[in-house]
Amino acid sequence: MGRRWASRRLGLALALVVVVVVLAGRCDGGVTSSFVRKTGKTVDMPLDSDVFRVPSGDNAPQQVHITQGDRDGTAVTVSWVTCDEPGSSTVLYGTTKNKIEFFAEGKYTRYKFYNYTSGYIHHCTLRNLKHDTKYYYALGIGHTLRQFWFRTPPKVGPDVPYTFGLIGDLGQTFDSNRTLSHYESNPKAQAVLYVGDLSYADNHPIHDNVRWDTWGRFVERSVAYQPWIWAAGNHEIDFAPEIGENEPFKPYRHRYHVPYKASGSTSPFWYSIKRASAYIIVLSSYSAYGKYTPQYKWLEQELPKVNRRETPWLIVLVHSPWYNSYNYHYMEGETMRVMFEPWLVQYKVDVVFSGHVHAYERSYRISNVAYNIVNRKCTPVPDQSAPVYITIGDGGNVEGLANNMTEPQPSYSAYREASFGHAIFDIKNRTHAHYAWHRNQDGNAVAADSMWFYNRYWHPIDDSATSAA
Numbered sequence: 001m002g003r004r005w006a007s008r009r010l011g012l013a014l015a016l017v018v019v020v021v022v023l024a025g026r027c028d029g030g031v032t033s034s035f036v037r038k039t040g041k042t043v044d045m046p047l048d049s050d051v052f053r054v055p056s057g058d059n060a061p062q063q064v065h066i067t068q069g070d071r072d073g074t075a076v077t078v079s080w081v082t083c084d085e086p087g088s089s090t091v092l093y094g095t096t097k098n099k100i101e102f103f104a105e106g107k108y109t110r111y112k113f114y115n116y117t118s119g120y121i122h123h124c125t126l127r128n129l130k131h132d133t134k135y136y137y138a139l140g141i142g143h144t145l146r147q148f149w150f151r152t153p154p155k156v157g158p159d160v161p162y163t164f165g166l167i168g169d170l171g172q173t174f175d176s177n178r179t180l181s182h183y184e185s186n187p188k189a190q191a192v193l194y195v196g197d198l199s200y201a202d203n204h205p206i207h208d209n210v211r212w213d214t215w216g217r218f219v220e221r222s223v224a225y226q227p228w229i230w231a232a233g234n235h236e237i238d239f240a241p242e243i244g245e246n247e248p249f250k251p252y253r254h255r256y257h258v259p260y261k262a263s264g265s266t267s268p269f270w271y272s273i274k275r276a277s278a279y280i281i282v283l284s285s286y287s288a289y290g291k292y293t294p295q296y297k298w299l300e301q302e303l304p305k306v307n308r309r310e311t312p313w314l315i316v317l318v319h320s321p322w323y324n325s326y327n328y329h330y331m332e333g334e335t336m337r338v339m340f341e342p343w344l345v346q347y348k349v350d351v352v353f354s355g356h357v358h359a360y361e362r363s364y365r366i367s368n369v370a371y372n373i374v375n376r377k378c379t380p381v382p383d384q385s386a387p388v389y390i391t392i393g394d395g396g397n398v399e400g401l402a403n404n405m406t407e408p409q410p411s412y413s414a415y416r417e418a419s420f421g422h423a424i425f426d427i428k429n430r431t432h433a434h435y436a437w438h439r440n441q442d443g444n445a446v447a448a449d450s451m452w453f454y455n456r457y458w459h460p461i462d463d464s465a466t467s468a469a
């Protein structure tokens with residue numbers, strides 16, 4: 001009897017040891033970075049900061065920015081603001097510096113927001129441009145002429161190398177300035193995929209729209225020279241019925257034009273473009289996406305149009321992430337995920353970039369599309385047809401870092417870190433793209449997280465082991 005009790009106790013002890021070992025060694029997810037940073041308060045740069053300086057000269061054009069102006073990159077939309085009087089909406093341009101070969105006529109608009117009246121906001125689309133060509137352009141005819149330049153993308157094709165930057169939730173703090181400078185130090189980046197939340201003007205009393213103007217002047221040094229592809233975030237909504245402002249997205253819609261009609265969209269908040277070897281679909285977290293809504297019907301018709309033999313890289317931008325293991329904006333992207341994720345898996349989207357959460361996270365290729373209410377299959381599972389989900393809402397805005405994470409790290413999360421930064425998606429050819437995330441504390445050659453993407457159409461093998469985090 002005594003020996004039996006002793007052996008039972010021994011068995012219990014062994015079982016306990018096994019449980020402890022299993023728990024201690026449990027590997028739930030990927031890497032939660034141990035990077036140690038100084039967490040100072042993020043504050044907006046004061047209005048008299050040099051980065052907000054108004055350009056000198058009579059009625060000088062300011063807040064100059066460009067974006068793709070059509071479906072395939074042979075048009076560029078130039079936008080700018082004049083403050084004293086409308087002035088000319090004409091853009092002079094050509095392929096030789098200081099020599100005007102062409103001109104295009106634009107239009108201007110303005111808006112009121114409570115006690116604020118905007119400047120004259122000009123938009124002008126330059127069309128029928130040659131591919132892969134440097135163009136000089138000038139604005140401000142009759143007043144102060146300012147000249148800039150841009151380079152058009154190569155003709156759309158399956159093996160065209162192209163380098164995108166990824167920035168989100170930038171705002172206009174000292175950290176935002178570090179992020180933008182860090183991005184600018186990359187000599188290869190050719191265009192920015194911007195995942196929403198621009199100025200954070202709405203964090204100021206009565207949505208002080210002067211902060212839309214300062215943001216426009218702040219980012220001009222990049223976006224006047226290379227296109228930023230816009231996705232709208234919640235800080236673009238500017239819905240403020242308490243001060244009589246009932247028209248959502250009013251400042252954003254007036255200031256930032258996108259070529260949505262070219263992709264058959266009925267709204268600037270969801271659209272697509274082709275650029276080099278990439279097909280970019282922009283979705284709107286803050287527009288209806290339920291069944292039969294315009295966005296749902298558009299995406300349903302859009303995905304079958306993507307020809308991976310022409311544009312191998314299928315990229316989706318959407319502000320609110322569908323996979324997020326931070327304790328911020330928990331489940332906000334869930335209903336949209338439920339509606340659209342099966343399509344993204346079916347059409348083998350390569351990567352989904354989001355913002356909203358002010359931190360960085362990269363997922364493994366996972367999907368969660370098997371659940372049918374009764375089968376209990378509601379956990380993300382590895383899926384080589386699924387995109388990688390990347391949260392890049394770490395531009396540095398005034399709301400600060402999201403540094404509180406769910407524990408343990410979920411199995412779908414490959415790498416997460418609460419630092420400000422930006423990323424680079426560097427397409428090499430139809431099969432390979434190198435992706436790197438750069439935190440602001442590092443030099444520009446340092447990648448805090450990186451991965452080789454294998455294209456889901458041309459090279460759909462497991463690429464999870466290529467991560468260098």
Ligand SMILES: [Fe+2]
Nearest residue numbers: 197233234356
């Ligand atoms: Fe957001």
